[in-house]
Amino acid sequence: GENVEQHPSTLSVQEGDSAVIKCTYSDSASNYFPWYKQELGKRPQLIIDIRSNVGEKKDQRIAVTLNKTAKHFSLHITETQPEDSAVYFCAAREVEYGNKLVFGAGTILRVKS
Amino acid sequence: DVKVTQSSRYLVKRTGEKVFLECVQDMDHENMFWYRQDPGLGLRLIYFSYDVKMKEKGDIPEGYSVSREKKERFSLILESASTNQTSMYLCASSFGVAEQYFGPGTRLTVT
Numbered sequence A: 001g002e003n004v005e006q007h008p009s010t011l012s013v014q015e016g017d018s019a020v021i022k023c024t025y026s027d028s029a030s031n032y033f034p035w036y037k038q039e040l041g042k043r044p045q046l047i048i049d050i051r052s053n054v055g056e057k058k059d060q061r062i063a064v065t066l067n068k069t070a071k072h073f074s075l076h077i078t079e080t081q082p083e084d085s086a087v088y089f090c091a092a093r094e095v096e097y098g099n100k101l102v103f104g105a106g107t108i109l110r111v112k113s
Numbered sequence B: 001d002v003k004v005t006q007s008s009r010y011l012v013k014r015t016g017e018k019v020f021l022e023c024v025q026d027m028d029h030e031n032m033f034w035y036r037q038d039p040g041l042g043l044r045l046i047y048f049s050y051d052v053k054m055k056e057k058g059d060i061p062e063g064y065s066v067s068r069e070k071k072e073r074f075s076l077i078l079e080s081a082s083t084n085q086t087s088m089y090l091c092a093s094s095f096g097v098a099e100q101y102f103g104p105g106t107r108l109t110v111t
Helices: none
Strands: A004-007 A010-014 A019-025 A032-038 A045-051 A056-059 A062-067 A072-077 A086-094 A100-103 A107-112 B004-006 B010-013 B019-025 B031-038 B042-049 B064-070 B073-078 B087-094 B106-110
Touching: A004 A086, A010 A019, A019 A086, A019 A107, A032 A062, A045 A056, A045 A062, A072 A086, A086 B042, A100 B042, B004 B087, B010 B019, B019 B031, B019 B087, B019 B106, B031 B064, B031 B073, B042 B064, B042 B073, B073 B087
Parallel strands: A010 A107, B010 B106
Antiparallel strands: A004 A019, A019 A072, A032 A045, A032 A086, A056 A062, A062 A072, A086 A100, A086 A107, B004 B019, B019 B073, B031 B042, B031 B087, B064 B073, B087 B106
């Protein structure tokens, strides 16, 4: 089955700096890669996703890149702000099981002001 | 707005009790999921369902069962609760290969 590894587990950046979180996946058939943000005490919410037919997607200060050959994808946050502090999860669709997602272990992002 | 609700935010049960966690969504989503969230382990899938009365095992189904009698409702059952099932339980729903909408979570403590 699919396996997703996420790095780093914790990341501290200064406000205004960029943050990058990387994930690798094992199943070359995976075709959908979402990123979720979970603020303290709240539910995970989708912030951006990418499908395997594109290499990059942007939404204001966040972007996701996908390298299908290397089987990895990354989340990029530019001009970080204190409200970006949260746990971020990447995920990959396990194609064999329809709409099942396999999640990474999460990255705790702290933005210091 | 999609709404996914869970029956309890906090629950304390004793070892050996049968525990029911209920999830309801109001967007006619065919897919529903139960996850367990533990620090450093991310979101691990327990069971999921893609239609009424259908269920599939996730990555950690041992000690759990599920029921989906109606499209909007997906129940997670701990047949005999154990202390290692103390965790945060999150329900989610989705339509097709798309965003999963999560409920607020149930923090279960088994003593």
